[in-house]
Amino acid sequence: GTTDMTDNKAPAVEVRNLAKHYGDFVALKNVNVSIAAGEYFVLLGPSGGGKTTLLRTLGGFHKPTRGEILLHGRNVGHLPPDKRPTTMVFQAYALFPHMTVTQNVGYGLKVAGLSKARIAEKVDYALEQVGLTQFTHRKPHELSGGQQQRVQLARAIVLDRDILLLDEPLAALDAQLRKDMCLELKHLQEKVGITFIHVTHNQEEAMTVADRIALIANGDLVEYGRARDIYRAPQKSFTASFVGENNMLKGKVAQSNGASIVVDVAGAMLQVDKRDLDVSDGQEVTLSIRSECVSLDRANGSAAASDGLSMIGTYDESVYLGLTTSHLAHLPDGTEMVSRVIAGSDDTPPEAGAPVRLSWKPSDIRLHVE
Ligand code: ATP
DSSP states (O other): OOOTTOOTTSOSEEEEEEEEEETTEEEEEEEEEEEOTTOEEEEEOOTTSSHHHHHHHHHTSSOOSEEEEEETTEEOTTOOGGGSSEEEEOOGGGSOTTSOHHHHHHHHHHHTTOOHHHHHHHHHHHHHHTTOGGGTTOOGGGSOHHHHHHHHHHHHHTTTOSEEEEESTTTTSOHHHHHHHHHHHHHHHHHHOOEEEEEESOHHHHHHHOSEEEEEETTEEEEEEEHHHHHHSOSSHHHHHHSSOEEEEEEEEEEOSSSEEEEEETTEEEEEEOTTOOOOTTOEEEEEEEGGGOEEEEOOTTOOSOSSSEEEEEEEEEEEOSSEEEEEEEOTTOOEEEEEEEOOTTOOOOOTTOEEEEEOOGGGEEEEOO
């Protein structure tokens, strides 16, 4: 549904200096983000961080305390939900229990006063997109959880809006169904081609569906980018600690000139690529190394504490996880370290308390200034 004032070249969503307070409580501090038309965008973060508040503010269910929201180039600050190019997908249990699938999906169009023929045409299209054409005469209680969720999606698609807002759309489903539906959501978005904005606290779900992911925590949009960049090259230490399994090391910059920075972590002098970071001597920083990038090997007691790309620690135990095994160790200052490897059948771990060397490649250690 494009309106006269819609600008087709503008981003689907442009949020500028958005703040939302509930009384004294600051739910969103100062959010800036731009989402392209046709993009699958995920808001990811811990519970209470502000994801739902942001989504509902985009949809017009909350009034911003400060800032602007432009949807397809149009400032929507004054518009109620039904006048915006957005539609919200609710969870499966919000279906009308006494109506069939067809009636549930067509309900919004009937309320809007469309002709019977037009409704039938649109409902057929929507049900085809979500793969529910055989279930048109069933009532919600005759459907599985995943099928009910598809009816919800069809109800949203049929309204023909440009932006779909999905708040934890898979939360009610069990783990296996969640995985299947995740890929289906992604494919559905590719088919219908409209902008999807999806809230979740589940990292795997976010990475499965997203073109780009924004990390939201404590009312801040911490960082956003493509899934693989967020995972492989997080800028902020929060991102590194929330996405994937990272070893987080606190240290102080010992030397900041030259191509690599030297960071003192509990007495070990670690080398870190400078990239485009700006740090000064003595500055407190955090280093992150993903667990699958750390190797753990037996060391002899007299081994040097570090060669710049490794540290000596003490082996604790191994946890067999099927596909992978996590080797746990700790550094002299007590910091826990995890080395995660593809599980082999003949792994004999060191004995608890044995000295081990934890090492990594130069490209696998990242420095965060905040
Ligand atoms: P979740 O994943 O748990 O839904 P979220 O990231 O979506 O979390 P929000 O629902 O946006 O977080 O809530 C952000 C913060 O704002 C929370 O601390 C919440 O308690 C608070 N909050 C939300 N709605 C209101 C309200 N109507 N009045 C007061 N505080 C609210």
